[in-house]
């Protein structure tokens with residue numbers, strides 16, 4: 001990945017350090033992780049540095065790992081939620097007020113970035129794409145291909161539900177939150193496997 005060596009930083013980290021961390025955590029250096037790094041940086045720069053923030057990823061691809069590497073938010077600590085509507089976007093917001101920003105990759109800003117456009121909109125088969133050109137364009141484009149907007153999270157979503165009552169499922173016998181209904185969601189077919 002020598003071609004990527006440059007003075008670019010992601011959230012204050014030299015690009016080489018970020019790439020190494022991505023490979024360790026994510027398994028390989030996917031283009032979406034590079035763009036995801038710029039997205040997290042752009043969102044953080046547009047939030048007050050003092051606030052404690054939570055995050056939402058609008059896709060399960062790449063972006064959750066960029067958020068987990070570059071912020072204190074993780075799936076496990078509950079500060080990162082994935083709501084997979086299939087859009088390449090993240091939101092960071094004040095966990096108390098719900099005010100924050102949403103950053104997305106804006107296809108209208110890709111006219112002069114042919115490789116990014118082809119990759120994002122899947123305009124040509126993978127074997128015809130040049131990974132080197134794609135990475136080079138992403139590094140040069142940086143945050144210029146991103147759209148940003150202010151958001152305000154709905155109150156109900158901000159309320160934490162730690163103390164919800166537990167029921168025992170009459171079908172499988174396991175414990176689950178009673179607010180899910182008369183049976184656990186697994187017994188209603190939510191899982192892709194049977195025990």
Ligand SMILES: [Zn+2]
Pocket residue numbers: 169170171172173174183184185186187
């Ligand atoms: Zn059950």
